[in-house]
Amino acid sequence: MKIGILGGGQLGRMLIQEALKYDDEFYTLDPNADCSCAHISHFTQGDFNQKDEVVNFGKDKDVVSIEIEHVSVEGLEVLEKQGVKVIPNSNIIKIIQQKILQKQFYEQNDIPSPAFQVILSKEEEIKIPFPFVQKLNTGGYDGKGVQVIKNESDLNKMWDEPSVLENLVDIDKELSIIIAKNESGEIKTFPVTEMIADPKLNLLDFNICPAQISEDVQNQIQIIAEKFMKAAKSEGLFAIELFLDREGKIWVNETAPRLHNSGHQSQEGNANSQFEQFYRVLKNLPLANTSDHGFSGMLNLVGEANYTGKVKYEGIEDVLKLPNTYVHLYGKGDTKPGRKMGHINVLADSREELLEQLVAIKSMVRVISEYDPK
């Protein structure tokens, strides 16, 4: 089967890696000729935001999918009309691409998400109380395009673009659930994971599975995931990012219509990974067993501040000496501050052992460049 993926980053790379267990041909489209997928797939250099390039790339494929949601929805619509299978479908990608549509989708489908106001410019009257979060309608990614407005004096830093303003949740935990649906209608979730974010880079740092949550919270999440899947009216694999507030209530932060950083520990931590599951969705195969093997966690390898250029992973050999620890690099030649370069998965028998191990590993590894700037 000819499978086309818009985007050639690490998510695509790990999908293709997993799918090398099978006999399909992968095609990728990415502007960067040296992207993570360039040398392991049939690669087309091009812009997945350009309608015509998406149509040209996708027209002879059996299925077209994404590993990044910022793609030309118009292009995908044309492909759907031409009879190409697009997973997830263009409609749900469009909704998720635009924060305003995404919030309205939650509201219409009775999916709990923080109260919000839509503004088209910063001149509009603000009706939502302080503190609130401004999320740009489009262009947000990896924490970009999101800021907290605490009080009057923060108002001058507001972006003058169409945005969602939403209540700032008093967060107890950040959680995530990955859910998949195939064309036959079969649905499976992965165990809920718990995130610990680095406040400086706003990039996910540790990810732990299973999350330490009550049965009630577990139930709230399961209901939300199923409601989302029903309302989305699309096959695909989705990551729903959630907030648990200090009163025990779950709120949807946002959803990614694709493979997600919060599912990486599934590579060794679960009977099958999110990549295997997504592959099965693309081919409408029976969905895979997602049960976990005890505790697992993930640590992002992110380019350190002040280092740019040819990457050097300091301390990796020491990490490779540890049992039950798995290094995953993304085949990116150059690092820059905050760039996701890889991750490390850890398995453990208890949550305490897992956290200790993750903290120990974090202090062992540095993602720097070959020339020390100091």
Next chain:
Amino acid sequence: MKIGILGGGQLGRMLIQEALKYDDEFYTLDPNADCSCAHISHFTQGDFNQKDEVVNFGKDKDVVSIEIEHVSVEGLEVLEKQGVKVIPNSNIIKIIQQKILQKQFYEQNDIPSPAFQVILSKEEEIKIPFPFVQKLNTGGYDGKGVQVIKNESDLNKMWDEPSVLENLVDIDKELSIIIAKNESGEIKTFPVTEMIADPKLNLLDFNICPAQISEDVQNQIQIIAEKFMKAAKSEGLFAIELFLDREGKIWVNETAPRLHNSGHQSQEGNANSQFEQFYRVLKNLPLANTSDHGFSGMLNLVGEANYTGKVKYEGIEDVLKLPNTYVHLYGKGDTKPGRKMGHINVLADSREELLEQLVAIKSMVRVISEYDPK
């Protein structure tokens, strides 16, 4: 790092798949432009048995290795003289390539292997008692080039080529151990596996781990593996195929200087697979934890008799519905009788459950071609 592999079959493919976790560049050399590695590595079409082609392929690589042992040793010797790292070294490949040298190597190094006689033609006087096994000095592979001579009347079918004639062992079990050594001198073995061969095709059929053997047998094997590794004077990953006779004694059948079919269940059955271990050997990294997760087994998917052409895997969707079952296909477009097309790994909580599951799966799947010849 530029890693060159002679051969582009499934062993190379699964090595590259595993190593996509890291940042290296893989190069493969194979005569078949549509081999399993052709589209997932920097591929050179050529003959790995030709000295010059091996030298040209390898001269700009950081390390050159093999995924098949029938390669030009002369080419590898030139590369070693040019300073290219060759793993395993040319000397041990040469010894293993030639059954006569291999048997003499076991004898010289006090490694138990069935008593033998060397003949250069079938005219020589046969001193070994019936029944015995004739193994051609070169060219044997996947059971080819090996035959049993039971009695006088079988003598006329003897091959008229340089051969080893060896005592036929009264086999209780066929076992295998995989052992790896890196340049730093670190050595690690995988748990011993037990094979169940299909007498018709003489291809490995089931492979079970851990083997059901006594502590004494376990010790004999450990001593043999370490002796082998010491005598080989080479880093590398080796699979030592063993016979356990009905009196409880272990004999070496033969050794492969490479990744091996008997280690495939390590992909999901062990903390790290033989592919991860071999990658670490190639880069002289700390060797990986090889402990097993309970019971695991492997079933080869072999082209069924009478079917040739574009492959069709009957029953695979039913297998994908089973938990703890992993399908691995090798990306080969065409099947032919006896061709290894893939394998299925199974995890279980007991040996009985494992065997039941393997037998059940064997009856579910057929490797045939798209047009039924009947």
